[in-house]
Every structure is written in C-alpha cells, then in structure tokens.
Amino acid sequence: MGPGGACWRGGGVPRGLKRWLSSSAPAPRVCVVGSGPAGFYTAQHILKHHGGARVDIFEKLPVPFGLVRFGVAPDHPEVKSYGAEDNRVLGIPGENLSGVYSARAFVGWYNGLPENRDLKPDLSCETALILGHGNVALDIARILLSPLHLLRKTDITDGSLAALACSKVKRVWLVGRRGPLQVAFTIKELREMINLPGARPVLNPADFTGLENAIKDAPRPRKRLTELMIKTALEKPGVKPMEAQAAAPREWGLKFQRSPQEVLPTADGRRARGIRLALTRLEGWGDSAKAIPTGDVEEVECGLVLSSIGYRILPLDPAVPFDTQRGVIPNSSGRVEGVPGLYCSGWVKRGPTGVIITTMNDSFDTAHSVLEDLQGGVLDMSTSREGFGAVESILRSRGVRPVSFSDWEKIDAAEVARGKAAGKPREKIVDPQEMLQLIGH
Template identity: 80%
Template sequence: MGSSCGRVCWKWGSRLRRLTGFSRLLSTAALTPQICVVGSGPAGFYTAQHLLKHHRLAQVDIYEKLPVPFGLVRFGVAPDHPEVKSYGAEDNRILGIPGENLSGVYSARAFVGWYNGLPENRDLKPDLSSETAVVMGQGNVALDVARVLLSPLDILKKTDITEGSLAAIACSKVKRVWLVGRRGPLQVAFTIKELREMINLPGTRPLLNPADFTGLGDVIKDVPRPRKRLTELMVKSALEKPGEKDASRWASATKEWGLKFRCSPLEVLPTADGKQARGIRMAVTRLEGSGESARAVPTGEVEELECGLILSSIGYRSLPLDSSIPFDPKLGIIPNSLGRVQGAPGLYCSGWVKRGPTGVIITTMNDSFDTAQSMLEDLQSGVLKLSNSKEGFKSVRSILHSRGVHPVTFSDWEKIDAAEVARGKLAGKPREKLVDPQEMLQLISH
C-alpha cells in the first residue's frame, strides 16, 4: 500500500467475503486514519470518495472477493442500461412455494448475473425453450429481465452482454413475458423511464387489460407526481387508441409482454415426469387499503398460467458477514445508527446492508456520504481512538500470504479491463467480459 496521504489503494482477495459498504477503521498514526472498506460496489466507492475529499490524511483500502471491482455497476441489472444498475445484496428472496426448485425456475438475481457475466452464475444455462415466460414481480429488475428476453438481437449485440448469454438468447423461443404482481397498478415498483422503454421496445406489443385501469384517472389526482405520471402512462397505453405509428408497429410485432395484477404464487406446476416447470398456479387477490400500504388478500379463486420459464423478482436480501457483527435476519440489515454499527465502535455500514434493498445509484450515493460523514464526525469528536495503533493493510497482507492468497491489485484490474475492451472491440461491443476468475488470474500472471 502506498504511504502517500489521501491515496486510495485497491486489493482483492479470492477468499475475502464481500458485504457492500461494510467498513472498519484502522489507525496507523495519531493523525492518519486508515480505513478498510469491504466491498467495491458503489456504496464502498462513494464512502471512500467522501472520506478522501473531506479528510486530507485519510488512507483507504478497498477489498473485494472477486478479481474485478465495481460490484453492481459491472454485474447489475441490464447490459443496455449501463448508466443505471439496481442490485447490490448477496442473496435473493425466495417465493417459498412448492415446485420452486424445478428446472425452469430461477431467481432474477441469478438470471441477471448470468447475462451480465457474474462468475458465480456463468454456468446457469437457463431453459429458454418455452414460448411463455413469467416474471414474479413488477419492479425495474422485472422489466429489465423481460426486456432482455424480448429485445432484438441487434440491440443486445451492441451491449456488454456476455457472448454465451447472447448466443443462448439468439436461440430463445420466448415470445411472451408476463410480469405478475400481488397487488394492483397503483402499487407497481418500476419507474416511468423503464415502462416507457418497454412500451417502445421494437418488435413487441404490450398486453394491458383495460379493466385493470378503468377509473384510475380520478383515483390518482392527489397522488405524488411520479406515481401519477407512471399511472397515466399505463392508463393511456391500456385505454386509448394508439397512434398510427404504434398501431402499425404493434400489429407487426412477433413478441409481446403484459402486466398481470392481483395474483399471488401458490405452486409451480410440474411436467409429467416431475422435473420441469410447465406452469404456475396463483391465488387471485383483492386489495385491502390503498396506496403503498394496500395489502393483497386471497379471494379463494385461483388462476393458472402455462409457462416453461419462471423468474422470481421479488427482492434481494443481504447476508451476515460474521458472527461477531450484529445482523437482523428479518430485515436483512446490520443494526445501525446513521451507519454506525450498534454495539461495535469503529464499525460502519453503508448501502443495502445498512437500509435494506431499496433505491438506485443516487440513493446509494447519498446514503454512503451519510455513513462517511458519521465516520468523520467520530474522528473529529474523538470517539474513534486513533492512538490504538493497528498495522492496517500490512497486517492483512501478511495474513493473506500465510493463507496462499495473492491479492489482485488495481494495476492488475487494468490489465483485465484492457483485455475485455480489446475483445469487445473485435466483436463490435463495449467489452467482452471474462466470466471465469481463473482466466482472469492467468491473464494478469503473464
């Protein structure tokens, strides 16, 4: 690690577990706070940025379990949305229904990881042989997954989607995607930008049931503007006659997508041999209450959808890092006060493990700045005792070497980056990601 003040140092160890935005303060001198950030996603980077900007002596090391940095910025939602990525937790919530483990059923997180080159998902091999796919969930991730499944190949070829995923999608039989939600149109979690892009997706047409939107115009008069505009776009698409251009495009479309409301999953239906998903049985629900607090209550009716591909997109959750660090398994967060880990002086958290799996990049940025500010205030007030000298990365490096772990440096990452960009250029793409960590390590060892 460099000794110059204010320098950010990058280290990655294959045996280090990652928890986005988890930080511990280490001190090497009375006036030199040395800070360890575990996780090289946006939460970690923004925390480091704020600390370095506002403390001229701070030294920061960022640790990552993979050989490559940037977390969800690299492995996030959609390759055709390089400016917006939306997940950063380590695990996904499960549906908790019979048949969830059948072939053809996947978490949206694993599917997203597959087409974005996340090493742990590179061997997913999703079955795309069914004409109909169902995505359980109505958030931005659900829309992203549907868009990738239905996008023309000419669009996907210009992104950094992995070569293997592109080849699989080229052979996909999926022509129809249903996005299913437990509640109604006023409770969807996606944003207007993603919805508009889906409505305008070349070669596809939307399937919106007019009955779901009738009368909503009066209901939304007093709702917040973002929700009002979003609902108005759905109402317009469902109830108004499309313009000549849209009508022509939708008439010639070979693929389609739709929103199905007030349905809660009950069971994944198996094929005759009991191995593959052939459909999903859902409880028809009604809403009690209104707005964001509305609850979905089963009516006793059921509905079945035939489909061979089912993707669960009902949210993500963080995992505990270590038994010595407090963790609330119900909320999936580290108990904290403005980023200060409860009962553990010197420990801080940021990102989704701090507040739960909500928000996008700008939310994470502001949240990370708040955590960094808490750290700076504790340094200023003397709550953090910098006189308790610790060796910082020198000590960590010794431990890693004793375990046979050779950290990947930022310079090493630059070699991987250059190789990916060069491979992408040959294919007419921004980059062609390496998906095998061993291949990455071999590349930097030469």
C-alpha cells in the same frame, strides 16, 4: 459484504463539519469491505473531507465495482442497480423445478457474474412469467424480448447472447400481488419497455377502471406513471399502423392482484409447465395496501418462471450484529449498534431498495458519521494501524496472492480489447481462473 453494501472500520462539505487540513491530525486507516458503489462512494467522501485518511478497499472477486459491473442490464450501463448476497425464496411448491430461476441468478448470468456463468437457462418455451413489478423485472423482460441487434452493441456476455439468439420466448407476463398503484418500477423503464422495437404491450383496461380519480392527489411521479399505464391500456390495436403491428411478433403484459401459489410440473415432474396464481383483493391504500387472497385461482401456462420479488442480505460474521427479520445490520446513520468503530452502508444498512443515486447519498451519510466520530475523538487513534500492509503479510504467509488494482487494469484492458474485436464495449471474462491466469497468478 458483497455487491449490495459495504462494511468498514475506521457533494460538498457536510454541514457543521470542517475539512481536515491539519498535518498534525492523526491519519486514520479505514478498511472498506466491498468494492461496489456503497464502498467506493464512502471512500470517496472520506478522502475528500479528511486530508490524512488512508482507505483500503477489499473485494472477494478478482474484479471491482460490484453492481456497476454485475448489475441490472447491459443495455443500461448508466443505471445498473441491484446487489445482495442472496435472493428471497418464493416458499411455494415447485419452485425448485427446472425452468424456475431467481432474478438475481438470471441477471448475474447475462451480466457475467462468475457464480452464475453456468446457469444455462432453458429458453425453449414461448411464454415466460416474471414474478415482480420492479425495475429488475422490467429489465429481464426487456432482455428476453429485445432485438438481437440492440443487445449486440452492449457488454452482455457472449454466451448469453448466443442463448438469447436461439430463444423461443415471444411472450412475457409480469405478475404482481398488488395493483397498478403499487408497482415499484419507474416511468423511464416503463416507457422504454412500451417503446421496445418488435414487442407490443398487453394491458387490460379493466385493471385501471376508476384510477384517474384515485391519482388526482397522488405524488407527481406516481400520477405520471399510472397515467402512462392507463394510456397504454386504452390504446386500440388499430391506432398503430398495420406495418408496426406486423413488426411486433413479441408481446409483454402486466398482471395485477395475483400471488404465486404453486409452480406446476410437466408430466415427468421435472420441469415447469405453468404456474397457479391466487387472485387477491387489496385492503388499505397506496404503498401500505395489502394483498389478501380471495379464494379464486388462475393457471398460466409458462415454461420459464423468474422470481423478482426482492433480495436478501446474508449475515457477515457472528461478531457483527444482524437483524434477521429486517435483513440489515442494526445501525444509526451507519454506526453499527454496539460495535464502536464499525460502520455500514448500502443495502446492508437500509435493506435492498433504491438505485445508485440512493446508495450514493446513503454512503455520504455514513461517511459523514465516520468523519464526525474522527473529529469528536470517538475513535481510538492512539495505536498505529498498518492497514493493507499487515493484511498482505498474512496473505503471503498463507500463500494467497491478492489481485491488485493494477492487475485489474490488465483484466480490464483484455476485456476491452476482446470487446472491440466483437464490436462491443467489452467482452467480460466470466471465469475467475482465466482472470488469474491473465495476470500471471
């Protein structure tokens, strides 16, 4: 199902659910499609609470772990979090120009996702603009502006590091349709961005007028986040030592209430030179506020445009129901509607939101449904299932050699060894053919 979710058949013991210890109970074979956190957490929960269960996990790539390996940022190994098969399109003129990329492709490029290894983004411009006010947008801004000595200590790919070493980008704007009270990033990521060495934040105090009163009764996380933005916006340039200002040759800033209207081309019509933004006003309050165009526009010069407006789940198979409007598999607590024995978790279950802890809890919820259905006799256990043995026979008959977990361990060892030689945690292999050659396929 891709790194953003898992689909399959089928902390602490769930309420009202006994632990399966009886040797006479049937041994269910569970197939999990997708080896990201959604798949692994569900498998873990089922195995923990059903002593006889057997779980086979299938992954389309030669390496496991989905977004944990290919996720948000190499300098955040503890919170890597994003996934999905596709990205949302902007739907505006010029989005196919050279210099315009989706966040998913750009993140995949610096994290070594094989399909994005040849992206070769042009970083020769001084100003980059990111559409989106989420953690992924902040991650990309941080990678673009981080000092190289910090990135060299991470598992960022060697090719990406070389490209960033030649980057001319020194200014990054993060643009959102709505206002400061609707940003989707979290305070930890914002604070890290504010404290990034060599880069200074540029926030307009006028964007925060009157917000102190507006957030008095807001939930604590939203209140603290907004207070940090206000504090940063009101800080006078002279407050910081002159040495610190001189040591900050790069800058980044937040632009609010602006909606992308058109990516503007260079004279030859081939590359992005800027973007036209429609100014908006907000109708409504809080998370439900909607951005309505005012009729005014603004043009921002930028040679690099990155779209971080969310991700899109693709349908799995015609036999699996899919809600195209919501971009999810219709389900109830992970049970796929109309298909007994089929379950889903992760972003295919709830949509592309949340981080790894969200996915963990979501996966436990789905696993709970599987265990309930096993215990209640809902699933047909009368027929013996061979599991991977049967699948392996089919693959062998077709001349396909799957990559086993022990094969992955060889790839893992090679990457760690290459990384050690370069003073990094690992040097990812980005070419699947090279991975297969390494394990003798």
